[in-house]
Amino acid sequence: MDENLKIVGKRVIRSDSYAKVTGGALYTADLKLPGMLYAKVLRSPYPHAKILNIDVSKALKVPGVKAAISGFDAYGVKWGVFRYTQDHAMLPTDKVRYIGEDVAAVAAVDEESAIEALSLIKVEYEPLEAVFDPVEAMKDTAPQIHEQYKNNINIHIHIEVGDVDKAMAKAYIVREDTFKAKGEAYAMMEPYAVVASYANGYLDLWMPNAGPHVRAKALSNLLKLPLNRVRVRHINSGGAFGGRSEVAPGDLVASLLSIKSGRPVKLVLTREENAMCSRQVHDIIATVKTGMKKDGTIVAKEYKTIYDGGAYSSTGPIATSIPYYVYEECYRLPNVRYDGYRVFTNKGIRGMYGCHGRAFLAGNEAQMDLMAKELGLDPVEVRLKNGLTAGELTATKSKIISCGLKDTIIQAAEKSDFKKKWKKHTRNKGIGMGCVAIMCGFPMGFRSGSSCYVKINDDGQVTLITGMVDNGQGNESLAVQVASEVLGIPMDDINLVNADTEVTNLDPGSYSQAAAYVGANAVKAACEDARKKIIAIASKKLGVPEEEIDLKDRVAYSVKTPDKRMPISWITREAFFKGEPIVGTGSFFPDIDLEREWVSKPEGQMAGTYSFGTSVAEIEIDEETGKIKVPKFIAAHDCGRPINPMAVEGQMEGSVGQAGIATIFEGNMWYKGFLLNPDLLEYKVPLACDMPDIETIIVSSNDPKGPFGAKEGGLTIRMNAYSAIACAFTNATGMLFEELPLTPDNVLKLLEKNKGGKR
Amino acid sequence: MKTIKVMLNVNNEKVTLQVKPYETLLETLRERLSLTGAKESCSLGSCGACTVLVNGTPMRSCLILTPEVEGASITTIEGLKNGEKLHPLQQAFMEKGAVQCGFCTSGMILTAKALLDRNKKPEKRDIVKTMSSNICRCTGYKKIIEAVEETSKK
Amino acid sequence: MILPKFDYKKARTIEEALELYNKHDGNAFYLAGGTDLVPLIKLRLLQPKVIIDLKGIDGLKDIKKINNSLVVGPNITLFELKQNPFIKDYFPCLFESLEATSCKTLQMRGTIGGNILQNTRCLQYNKSLEWRTARGFCLKMGGKVCNVVPNSKSCFSNYCGDNAPSLMTIDAKAKLVSAKGERTVRLEKLFSEDGRSPFTIKPGEILKEIIIPLKKTKGAYEKLTVRGSIDYPLVGVAVTVKKDAAVVAVTGIGPSPHLYEIKEINEKSINEVADWAYEDARPVLNAVLTPLYRKKMVPVLIKRAFKRIGAGGGR
Numbered sequence A: 001m002d003e004n005l006k007i008v009g010k011r012v013i014r015s016d017s018y019a020k021v022t023g024g025a026l027y028t029a030d031l032k033l034p035g036m037l038y039a040k041v042l043r044s045p046y047p048h049a050k051i052l053n054i055d056v057s058k059a060l061k062v063p064g065v066k067a068a069i070s071g072f073d074a075y076g077v078k079w080g081v082f083r084y085t086q087d088h089a090m091l092p093t094d095k096v097r098y099i100g101e102d103v104a105a106v107a108a109v110d111e112e113s114a115i116e117a118l119s120l121i122k123v124e125y126e127p128l129e130a131v132f133d134p135v136e137a138m139k140d141t142a143p144q145i146h147e148q149y150k151n152n153i154n155i156h157i158h159i160e161v162g163d164v165d166k167a168m169a170k171a172y173i174v175r176e177d178t179f180k181a182k183g184e185a186y187a188m189m190e191p192y193a194v195v196a197s198y199a200n201g202y203l204d205l206w207m208p209n210a211g212p213h214v215r216a217k218a219l220s221n222l223l224k225l226p227l228n229r230v231r232v233r234h235i236n237s238g239g240a241f242g243g244r245s246e247v248a249p250g251d252l253v254a255s256l257l258s259i260k261s262g263r264p265v266k267l268v269l270t271r272e273e274n275a276m277c278s279r280q281v282h283d284i285i286a287t288v289k290t291g292m293k294k295d296g297t298i299v300a301k302e303y304k305t306i307y308d309g310g311a312y313s314s315t316g317p318i319a320t321s322i323p324y325y326v327y328e329e330c331y332r333l334p335n336v337r338y339d340g341y342r343v344f345t346n347k348g349i350r351g352m353y354g355c356h357g358r359a360f361l362a363g364n365e366a367q368m369d370l371m372a373k374e375l376g377l378d379p380v381e382v383r384l385k386n387g388l389t390a391g392e393l394t395a396t397k398s399k400i401i402s403c404g405l406k407d408t409i410i411q412a413a414e415k416s417d418f419k420k421k422w423k424k425h426t427r428n429k430g431i432g433m434g435c436v437a438i439m440c441g442f443p444m445g446f447r448s449g450s451s452c453y454v455k456i457n458d459d460g461q462v463t464l465i466t467g468m469v470d471n472g473q474g475n476e477s478l479a480v481q482v483a484s485e486v487l488g489i490p491m492d493d494i495n496l497v498n499a500d501t502e503v504t505n506l507d508p509g510s511y512s513q514a515a516a517y518v519g520a521n522a523v524k525a526a527c528e529d530a531r532k533k534i535i536a537i538a539s540k541k542l543g544v545p546e547e548e549i550d551l552k553d554r555v556a557y558s559v560k561t562p563d564k565r566m567p568i569s570w571i572t573r574e575a576f577f578k579g580e581p582i583v584g585t586g587s588f589f590p591d592i593d594l595e596r597e598w599v600s601k602p603e604g605q606m607a608g609t610y611s612f613g614t615s616v617a618e619i620e621i622d623e624e625t626g627k628i629k630v631p632k633f634i635a636a637h638d639c640g641r642p643i644n645p646m647a648v649e650g651q652m653e654g655s656v657g658q659a660g661i662a663t664i665f666e667g668n669m670w671y672k673g674f675l676l677n678p679d680l681l682e683y684k685v686p687l688a689c690d691m692p693d694i695e696t697i698i699v700s701s702n703d704p705k706g707p708f709g710a711k712e713g714g715l716t717i718r719m720n721a722y723s724a725i726a727c728a729f730t731n732a733t734g735m736l737f738e739e740l741p742l743t744p745d746n747v748l749k750l751l752e753k754n755k756g757g758k759r
Numbered sequence B: 001m002k003t004i005k006v007m008l009n010v011n012n013e014k015v016t017l018q019v020k021p022y023e024t025l026l027e028t029l030r031e032r033l034s035l036t037g038a039k040e041s042c043s044l045g046s047c048g049a050c051t052v053l054v055n056g057t058p059m060r061s062c063l064i065l066t067p068e069v070e071g072a073s074i075t076t077i078e079g080l081k082n083g084e085k086l087h088p089l090q091q092a093f094m095e096k097g098a099v100q101c102g103f104c105t106s107g108m109i110l111t112a113k114a115l116l117d118r119n120k121k122p123e124k125r126d127i128v129k130t131m132s133s134n135i136c137r138c139t140g141y142k143k144i145i146e147a148v149e150e151t152s153k154k
Numbered sequence C: 001m002i003l004p005k006f007d008y009k010k011a012r013t014i015e016e017a018l019e020l021y022n023k024h025d026g027n028a029f030y031l032a033g034g035t036d037l038v039p040l041i042k043l044r045l046l047q048p049k050v051i052i053d054l055k056g057i058d059g060l061k062d063i064k065k066i067n068n069s070l071v072v073g074p075n076i077t078l079f080e081l082k083q084n085p086f087i088k089d090y091f092p093c094l095f096e097s098l099e100a101t102s103c104k105t106l107q108m109r110g111t112i113g114g115n116i117l118q119n120t121r122c123l124q125y126n127k128s129l130e131w132r133t134a135r136g137f138c139l140k141m142g143g144k145v146c147n148v149v150p151n152s153k154s155c156f157s158n159y160c161g162d163n164a165p166s167l168m169t170i171d172a173k174a175k176l177v178s179a180k181g182e183r184t185v186r187l188e189k190l191f192s193e194d195g196r197s198p199f200t201i202k203p204g205e206i207l208k209e210i211i212i213p214l215k216k217t218k219g220a221y222e223k224l225t226v227r228g229s230i231d232y233p234l235v236g237v238a239v240t241v242k243k244d245a246a247v248v249a250v251t252g253i254g255p256s257p258h259l260y261e262i263k264e265i266n267e268k269s270i271n272e273v274a275d276w277a278y279e280d281a282r283p284v285l286n287a288v289l290t291p292l293y294r295k296k297m298v299p300v301l302i303k304r305a306f307k308r309i310g311a312g313g314g315r
């Protein structure tokens, strides 16, 4: 590993931030194309109903209306991420399955006409019995939401390692608890929007997305258009957090309307629509049974986890697995049985979330602390004892490549004076710790890898072409920074063309923590390819051996005799003279077991590498009101090498809000199939005044294969911040949480129960 | 419905517009004047993404009817630069890493600007309180607060 | 989200505003800061023909000391009012409730008049037309029953204004004006206790002044919310102490604030009022925390407010 890095590891200004602070950055809703129409969607008022008829003819008569469509104008294709989950028509023709489901749509010259036209669409429904609770939905008497999934069980993941029953029987202590959590809202600040423009047989699309290539593929299937005729273009994205991973009904709606009208069509969802009809997060019920030795070693785990999946499969198999995997990638689980059920209910579609799995993960961690306490052990020691180390295999046989878990635990514990505070906490004050590991990329077939092209332009400046997509995390800047390092050319001189299916090559997208590890690795490889070519010419021109040459500040120079030097722009021109302009290509494919399958073969190498993290939270509970305050939060993350530490910190800090404070604030509220808080007022996204004092610790484990040793920037905190809060609650009260979020009413109920229980 | 003639001074430029009586300032800025830096996120006053300055006061433009602000000076994020020179807050937001997805950014910067114009040296408490008018889903606010603090110290 | 069609008129005088209202035969709304009104119109909860902007009426923007009263114009923003030295000195309870109202940016736009006259709220009411149509209209929307409390014929929507309760504890009065003339009522008389139509203000009447007797008081405002800013009160308690007596107002539960008096402050009388207020509170599941919890918080916050007042120099 080259330690003389020039720009990697520095706190650089993100390349995308200038446009964002000046208002110049364009998002989908900002786009205006000539002749553009405005779309509005008619949505299902029923949680479950047969569609008898849809008549859009009257809507078409409204002046200004140029197209009106329903599922009957689509091509009868159902999309699914997996072959076995193809159940989502996006615009249904058989029945509606949740309130707010897209049923029909219009495009008109302005929004007012579109709204008027919607009211003239006639849909005849035959209401069906609906089911909203996943446990109810699994019963034989429950209404079937999809024919092909019996008892509404969409996915069942079964993992069995070792001999759980025997190990449980031999364990010194065993505990079983059930934890619940309400689903969260992604609450990305940008509501979903799409612009579709069909012209000359080509469909161009702009929408916030976390993977343009998968998006285009889905749409080409749904629209029965050849893949090269569907082009998902680059646009800024106002946050995703997992909620933009997949093709959305609106993508199909806008596309169909544009195809019908021959004009560009823009659809922008309202905040309420965004919450009800784009994606939601799974509600979870997790039963966790743990067997432990007297010394705190985990000997067995047995799990039953139920995920409320809403109406369609979405990324079902992945969502049903991930909470478990990020746990087994962190701790040694010699014997384990995991049964994960994703169950259909008549609610909105549930997708993957950056903080997915809080009932399961926080439950595991809080239970572990209670068991540790019973054994007279300290949570830090128990975590260190059970934590995986580099070279070990996870329960399902995935090798840990590099591992800074131990360092994150120790540093976070020291910074927070954890051991002392944990032992000697005062009444209703507590401290807690949560750990987790995250896979950097996971198996996605041939889409698991990324490729990059780079060209050096005539003035020595660079154009970088990569499929990497940015949802706000800073992936674009990351690519530019890596290229700058390799090519010795300042970031300002590097132009980026990215996330445009017409020009860029396949990339796994930004939802599997693959951007740094996979995407940036491909950028690095492409730039190294170009670098070699630059150096070869420089070597000839300067008369120094290639090994002696380095690139820096737009100049190629001899390391031994630095005055032997020439600008890279000269070298570029030289290359043009020779008729061999400098271009580089590179790709990276992570070392993963492609035989591995979420349901049928949950075993083998899961990811190229893993990141690790530890969160520590201190809380204070107001005994009278049940309100929890979080004065202090420490987050330690092993990101491999931080490419831009400032960006990594930003991810960690954001996670403290979105996963940490969310533990006491956030949850979707339902009345039957009606979402009661689909807004930014009653859904409680934390505010500046609600944030703790945050300290971030970056642990550098230098991954052998990561680009400059990098792995992933901050997601671990998104998946352990809630554990830290839940454990602090256990420390403060001696109790486990029952359901998240720990809102004041919930807390007070527990405190009262505790009082009642104790004398 | 008859349109209403409205004169505004937007980012130091006088404009005369014919607007609908039920048109929000956010719509006028975004749709009529192509100033898309102000964002629509909740549209109901809950988030602050649409914040612009009206005569120097931060306001949620999604809740204002354009005819209400007849004659007013409006500052949007596009009007903050002085020629090519960024406003110190814009510079600080970049340097401190206070920008992630950027959707809340214009509202945040303008809210902060109004604070610093009113009070050059606010205490951190005031900064946190003021910035608690706006939602950011990405950053956890730490770097946003730091950027405002840093600017106030200059 | 676009607004439905309506006309906009700016009134220069009260007379002009009243005239405009009359001309549109009741299908008009007065506009102050719009922070309550505009969201309601966006959600199609109100469908006005015309909006009459009162901000151009000069007389509504003054704060004056007249004889022994502070006379506050309804168009004063919460932020301006908060900065008035009388408020902090004389009415700490009001100062605290102003400070606790929504967030700073909204305080700079929202007016005290609009704040007092804001509509009541309910999780099943403040929703889009599409949402509400799917759910079926409840009493407050002209339907037959309440959607939160099945079969109920009354509406349990919550009045969530932070400042009317404080104003009530300091004996504020409202001066209203209509084509028929002026009338002055105690603030509590403005509330109808009917969630469907929470105010007794007559169609077209304009709130012209809020009159507060200028007597120094001690007081505190306790507000329960999930977040530290922006949120409406889930329960709010205003307490003002004058010599040995005290006035308590509870807001956030049900369609109007509840008012209680204590003749002589002592532990027993505080507890009595706390118990009484607890009994009176009838929250239902139409806000984000559970009803039982919100009910329990009423006495807790009352006692807290008293404790804080005591701690701040005592009675």
Ligand SMILES: Cc1cc2nc3c(=O)[nH]c(=O)nc-3n(C[C@H](O)[C@H](O)[C@H](O)COP(=O)(O)OP(=O)(O)OC[C@H]3O[C@@H](n4cnc5c(N)ncnc54)[C@H](O)[C@@H]3O)c2cc1C
Pocket: A681, B044, B045, B046, B047, C029, C030, C031, C032, C033, C034, C035, C036, C037, C038, C039, C054, C074, C075, C078, C100, C101, C102, C103, C106, C109, C110, C111, C112, C113, C114, C115, C116, C117, C118, C119, C160, C161, C162, C163, C205, C206, C207, C208, C230, C231, C232, C233
């Ligand atoms: C996100 C958000 C959070 C909020 N949080 C809170 C909170 O925590 N606490 C709180 O109390 N409020 C809160 N509010 C409500 C609102 O912002 C304030 O109540 C504000 O003070 C209302 O004043 P306004 O001038 O904007 O009223 P407007 O919307 O202009 O008017 C409100 C009502 O009063 C009527 N009206 C106004 N002036 C007069 C007059 N002179 N005569 C007759 N009728 C009149 C209007 O016709 C209308 O019906 C919040 C609002 C939002 C959007």
Ligand code: SF4
Pocket: C121, C122, C123, C124, C125, C138, C139, C140, C141, C145, C146, C147, C148, C149, C154, C155, C156, C157, C195, C286
């Ligand atoms: S309490 Fe009942 S009647 Fe009143 S607004 Fe809510 S649902 Fe409607």
Ligand code: FES
Pocket: B039, B040, B041, B042, B043, B044, B045, B046, B047, B048, B049, B050, B051, B060, B061, B062, B063
């Ligand atoms: S869009 Fe105006 S406050 Fe949210």
Ligand code: FES
Pocket: A189, A238, A239, A472, B098, B099, B100, B101, B102, B103, B104, B105, B135, B136, B137, B138, B139
């Ligand atoms: S940076 Fe994304 S919402 Fe603030």
